[in-house]
Amino acid sequence: MKNLNNLNEKPILVSFLVSGDPNIEATLKYMKALDEYCGVIELGIPFSDPVADGSTIQEANVRSLSNGFKINQSFDLLKEFRKDSDTPVVLMTYYNLVYNRGIEDFVIDAKKAGANGLIIVDLPLDEAEEYQKICKKHEFGTIFLVAPNTPDERIIYSDESSTMFLYLISTFGITGTRDSFEKMTFDFIKRAKSLCSDNSKLYVGFGISNEKHAENLISQGADGIIVGSAFVNIIKEYGDSEDTIIKLKELAKELHGGIEKGYAKYIKSD
Amino acid sequence: MKCDKNGYFGEFGGQYIPEVLKPAIDEIKEAYSELKNDEDFQNELSYYLKHYAGRETPLYYAKNLSEKLGGAKIYLKREDLLHGGAHKTNNTIGQALLAKKMGKTRIIAETGAGQHGVGTSMAGALFGLETEIFMGSIDIARQQPNVERMKLLGAKVNPVNTGSKVLKDAVNEAMRNWTATFENTHYLLGTVMGPHPFPTMVRDFQSVIGKEVKKQIMEQEGRFPDHLVACIGGGSNAMGLFYPFLGEKDCSKINMVGIEAAGKGLDTQEHGASISKGRKGILHGMLSYFLQDEDGQIEEAYSISAGLDYPGIGPEHAYLHNLGRVEYDSATDKQALNAFMELTRTEGIIPALESSHAISYAIENAGNMAKDDIMVINLSGRGDKDLNTVINAVNKMEN
Ligand SMILES: Cc1ncc(COP(=O)(O)O)c(C=O)c1O
Numbered sequence: 001m002k003n004l005n006n007l008n009e010k011p012i013l014v015s016f017l018v019s020g021d022p023n024i025e026a027t028l029k030y031m032k033a034l035d036e037y038c039g040v041i042e043l044g045i046p047f048s049d050p051v052a053d054g055s056t057i058q059e060a061n062v063r064s065l066s067n068g069f070k071i072n073q074s075f076d077l078l079k080e081f082r083k084d085s086d087t088p089v090v091l092m093t094y095y096n097l098v099y100n101r102g103i104e105d106f107v108i109d110a111k112k113a114g115a116n117g118l119i120i121v122d123l124p125l126d127e128a129e130e131y132q133k134i135c136k137k138h139e140f141g142t143i144f145l146v147a148p149n150t151p152d153e154r155i156i157y158s159d160e161s162s163t164m165f166l167y168l169i170s171t172f173g174i175t176g177t178r179d180s181f182e183k184m185t186f187d188f189i190k191r192a193k194s195l196c197s198d199n200s201k202l203y204v205g206f207g208i209s210n211e212k213h214a215e216n217l218i219s220q221g222a223d224g225i226i227v228g229s230a231f232v233n234i235i236k237e238y239g240d241s242e243d244t245i246i247k248l249k250e251l252a253k254e255l256h257g258g259i260e261k262g263y264a265k266y267i268k269s270d
Numbered sequence: 271m272k273c274d275k276n277g278y279f280g281e282f283g284g285q286y287i288p289e290v291l292k293p294a295i296d297e298i299k300e301a302y303s304e305l306k307n308d309e310d311f312q313n314e315l316s317y318y319l320k321h322y323a324g325r326e327t328p329l330y331y332a333k334n335l336s337e338k339l340g341g342a343k344i345y346l347k348r349e350d351l352l353h354g355g356a357h358k359t360n361n362t363i364g365q366a367l368l369a370k371k372m373g374k375t376r377i378i379a380e381t382g383a384g385q386h387g388v389g390t391s392m393a394g395a396l397f398g399l400e401t402e403i404f405m406g407s408i409d410i411a412r413q414q415p416n417v418e419r420m421k422l423l424g425a426k427v428n429p430v431n432t433g434s435k436v437l438k439d440a441v442n443e444a445m446r447n448w449t450a451t452f453e454n455t456h457y458l459l460g461t462v463m464g465p466h467p468f469p470t471m472v473r474d475f476q477s478v479i480g481k482e483v484k485k486q487i488m489e490q491e492g493r494f495p496d497h498l499v500a501c502i503g504g505g506s507n508a509m510g511l512f513y514p515f516l517g518e519k520d521c522s523k524i525n526m527v528g529i530e531a532a533g534k535g536l537d538t539q540e541h542g543a544s545i546s547k548g549r550k551g552i553l554h555g556m557l558s559y560f561l562q563d564e565d566g567q568i569e570e571a572y573s574i575s576a577g578l579d580y581p582g583i584g585p586e587h588a589y590l591h592n593l594g595r596v597e598y599d600s601a602t603d604k605q606a607l608n609a610f611m612e613l614t615r616t617e618g619i620i621p622a623l624e625s626s627h628a629i630s631y632a633i634e635n636a637g638n639m640a641k642d643d644i645m646v647i648n649l650s651g652r653g654d655k656d657l658n659t660v661i662n663a664v665n666k667m668e669n
Binding site: 047048049050051052053054055058062065070071094095096097099100101121122123124126127144145146147149150151154169172173174 | 276284285286287288289290292293432433438439442445446449450451452453549550551552553554555557560562565566567568569
């Protein structure tokens with residue numbers, strides 16, 4: 001796996017937000033608020049039928065789409081963000097939106113807007129040949145997902161196919177916060193680490209919401225954690241307000257603290 | 271049509287699924303490709319279809335309707351007489367048996383009209399599998415009798431309040447549930463859609479319809495029909511009727527017609543005609559035709575019949591449409607209601623509103639056909655579940 005963006009050597013926080021939740025201007029504010037704590041920002045492009053998402057992110061998609069969200073607004077938002085920040089941004093969406101625009105047009109427009117890569121939740125490797133060719137041609141980052149039940153050879157193949165980072169789905173199921181992580185997740189992180197190339201970045205997502213989660217997962221050797229529903233819940237509760245920004249920053253800071261603690265443990269155990 | 275190894279019919283089909291589901295889908299693919307050619311499994315399936323579900327179903331010459339329309343001879347394949355009241359049982363028994371062979375203890379399913387939910391609940395009761403059904407809350411309101419049946423059969427019915435609260439949203443919820451539960455759970459998909467191998471597998475289980483028609487029409491008429499007609503939600507009863515005729519050389523002249531829901535009209539926003547009005551896209555694991563806006567957001571489908579308001583169509587139909595092998599037409603709510611009344615009064619058969627869309631094709635076209643033309647219509651289900659809907663609609667029209 002090639003390190004396109006020189007992602008940090010120390011483990012990072014990846015924050016996920018849904019474009020247009022509750023409106024586009026607010027999303028830009030939230031991205032800026034989270035920027036100082038994040039190694040990567042993941043910007044969701046809402047889809048009408050998000051089958052891999054739990055109710056928190058589904059509802060965020062509905063809030064955005066019912067305000068008349070259009071894909072171009074995500075690109076415009078990113079252009080604005082790029083005026084102040086060079087933090088890597090990856091887009092996250094479902095394949096129909098990419099396919100419908102034309103894969104190449106989508107990649108060109110996303111790159112022009114300042115995106116560094118793309119996560120397509122319902123595009124498994126087996127169906128991704130053309131997509132990978134196009135991303136390669138435009139030097140646009142690819143990120144594939146693997147899960148605790150993904151066989152070894154497929155993890156290796158996914159690692160080789162991911163040019164930015166590999167997305168580790170923590171457990172079976174959809175997005176949404178969880179109480180705690182089990183042995184299955186820890187074993188999975190270790191297995192993936194032993195299979196993937198040394199300079200690959202392995203970020204774990206799905207269900208992470210607090211400092212303890214961050215600490216535990218990073219202490220197992222993950223290079224980053226991806227947090228979505230926990231941020232989206234704050235946006236849902238506080239809406240478009242100053243409070244939202246304060247709470248988002250508080251949570252990001254807390255997660256960041258967990259990452260530092262986990263990393264210290266990991267270094268010691270190594 | 272044979273799909274290739276990745277489950278493509280031409281450019282349609284495939285396996286567009288979240289990574290977590292890949293091993294679960296592979297497991298089904300392997301189990302099915304083994305059982306498909308396993309004599310014991312096929313015998314067991316045939317046993318239940320015959321002694322439990324009541325196959326074979328009659329192929330009935332609808333003399334009164336034929337004479338009234340004054341053209342082609344119309345035959346009805348009586349899937350309405352199948353246990354459960356619709357063709358859905360062919361598939362639910364097949365997949366429930368498969369689930370058992372795979373060692374699963376729980377089945378889940380989406381449902382629109384409630385017929386697939388009922389079929390799944392019956393199979394769950396029969397084979398001792400815990401059963402959970404996902405159903406849009408709008409469909410729950412308009413298909414109450416079927417909701418009660420599912421509950422009586424011991425299934426848990428989960429109302430789906432996301433999105434448009436109908437069939438496609440029920441599929442979304444069932445898939446989400448499966449993503450977390452596939453270790454002990456089989457997702458018993460109700461039509462020829464979804465990721466490979468579902469479109470092929472469901473078509474195979476429904477093909478018993480067409481196989482019987484072939485034999486029955488030879489017995490009654492000594493030749494194959496000129497027209498085959500079926501309604502299309504996802505397309506399983508239609509594939510079940512068409513498929514056994516598709517491979518035959520001497521069947522190349524058969525006019526096959528699938529009828530989609532035109533709802534309040536194809537020139538309105540309220541219909542379920544994915545072939546006439548949709549574009550290529552990807553949803554629920556497959557590349558096919560979908561109703562969608564210019565950004566690719568999936569649009570809501572509408573039909574008076576809950577079983578037809580799905581904004582997509584199975585990939586094999588998309589392929590057959592592109593080849594020009596099957597003709598895809600549509601019927602409005604009004605035409606379906608009219609066909610419902612017509613069949614009820616002329617033949618004493620109350621059809622499902624879904625099937626009424628297919629009957630409507632005969633009403634529009636049979637009169638212009640030659641007297642010795644033979645048309646077989648798949649009467650996919652009975653109409654008891656639709657009485658409220660029909661009575662309300664008729665009252666509205668009269669007022
Ligand atoms: C009686 C009946 N016919 C037809 C359908 C449509 O499904 P398909 O197109 O898969 O046959 C349904 C679906 O619920 C149904 O209940």
